[in-house]
Amino acid sequence: MEKKIRVLLAKPGLDGHDRGIKVIAAALRDAGMEVIYTGLRQTPPMIVDAAMQEDVDAIGVSILSGAHMTLFPAILDEMKSKGVADMFLFGGGIIPDDDKEELEQLGVAKVFTPGAPTEEVIQFLRRAVAERRRDEQIM
């Protein structure tokens, strides 16, 4: 049987709005994924350490406070400095289009914005994780 997809979900920064991330957690769980939700006010080092410990395929974060241009890059930097290459970062929140493009160029695998169906997030994760696992086998 194929290994289940493991996802770490976290709320970085000071923002406490957790409706979205809890809905995503429930939807991914119901889609058969293993979800670890670390809760609120996680710093980038806390998030990356937890992801390494839990050996996840992906890290998902939700930011509704406007601090996304600081927090996403900080998590990417943390991943780089800890040499994490076998997982990717995705996220969502109130993020203007221009910022979304900039973040995706910086290395965030995908940024979802309000109204995105959970099914879209599920499909994205299945596709992205399958590609990575295939690439790893080839290597």
Next chain:
Amino acid sequence: MFDKALLARLKVRLKEWDKTAEKTRGRKSMPRFFTVSGVDIDELYTPDSVVGADQDKYYWEHIGLPGEFPYTRGPHHTMYRTRLWTMRQFAGMGTPRQTNERFHYLLKEGGTGLSTAFDLPTLMGYDSDHSRSLGEVGKCGVAVDTLADMEIIFGGIDLDKVSTSMTINSPASMLLAMYLAVAEKQGVPFDKVRGTLQNDILKEYIAQKEYIFPPLPSIRLITDMMAYCTKHVPQWNTISISGYHIREAGSTAVQELAFTLADGFQYIESAIADGQNVDDFAPRLSFFFNAHSDFFEEIAKYRAARRIYAKRMRDKYGAKDPRSWLLRFHTQTAGCSLTAQQPENNIVRVALQAMSGVLGGTQSLHTNSMDETLALPSEKAVTIALRTQQIIAYESGAANTVDPLAGSYFVEALTDKMEAEAEKIFAEIDDRGGVVECIEQGWLQREIARSAYAHQRELEKKDRVIVGVNDFVAENETIDIPILKIDRNAEVEQVAFCKKIKAERDAEKVKATLNHLREVAAGDGNTFEAILDCSRVYVSVGEMCDVLREVWGEWSESQAAMQVS
């Protein structure tokens, strides 16, 4: 309301009517007829839906007259004919100077009250120069570190002429203290200062999650402030007990109603336990509700809220002063109902939601801007939102008469249902040991998360339609409304200003007032007076919170509270 003969005749006619109606029931315009909260709605409401056996009793216990017990029809006799609701647009951005400019703009455009949004570091009790504040300073509100910032925010605004609402919870005492210190400097006596603090910590644990200290010391901060204001700032509304965030976090309308009122009753019980007289503080309590998209359900919610509150205040808490029985509330349209897709449609959603707040008898109103799912609101979007209220007030005719929907079979039946359902929730909270216990167990948090997920699934199954999101979708949509860009220099500027003030103030006084605060917090004196002394000498929000963190500890959510179901 209706004589017995008419009701008997109606029952007979309804049977005949039903036979004919049955022929058309094979076709349905929508898969299910239910409110945005998932409450099924009957096909038809008639006098039979609302009137019990004793009509006279029903009328006076359920409806009555405005300005009279049980206040279903409104807290005042003549409502908007005497005074329109306050058009209070929530604003706050970037630096204190930018917020001051926005306030002057809103006052010039006819806004009648100010409402301050603070940034996350301020809400969480961190100064702008704290490492956890990085990237968050001035983002979703204005940054306030010390009295110096409050002096700028309210520069050129006479504090005896405006009423100011401040959306702040954990550090509410610090912000009120700084506001009072500004009034003091302007020469305005405290008894002329008017406004409202949100100061509702319970809903932070439940929904918005901007908490610092554990529940019990947090409640003490609030009761201390209530005691101070009763004596010295009698026109200040000390707590705005808020359902808004509970709803935004995903609750249903009934959960919003019941959880919010339960929080309110908890504050009242705590203040009574503190030795305060209910009639001394209750007239300064107010509420804050959401206006979501289900027009009639929202109106029923507001009407039921007033009735439940009046009954409890009089019958359970023994309040004698009729002003203590009144539930007065602020309304904000539902941010969570707005869509990033076809954002102009949000103007229409906001108008309908605002109308429900007005028909439900709100005392003040914030209308959301169409661009809130995209960014912080632009000036154009904020102006349209304010104009929406003005159109309702001056063009729609909604303000012409008091509680125009009273006597609607549907609205009265729904109001009764709201009350009955809320009573069931109060009983469950009591069985579980009360609000604080429910927070600690994570029960309230899980109930909300479950409702939020159920709602999302209904959307994805298309049981309900959100225009532009899961139906009537525009292909290759491009957004062509202006998007506000927050100046990334605001943070740099604010951090520098915070450091400058800290370097320039009287360090001895800072130390002495902070030490005093520490002693009071560890003992049982009034914390508010100690906080006021700190504020006057430019002690920062973060410094005061740090002292209290030291004494009381910090709160974090349990695993149980993070679960969805």
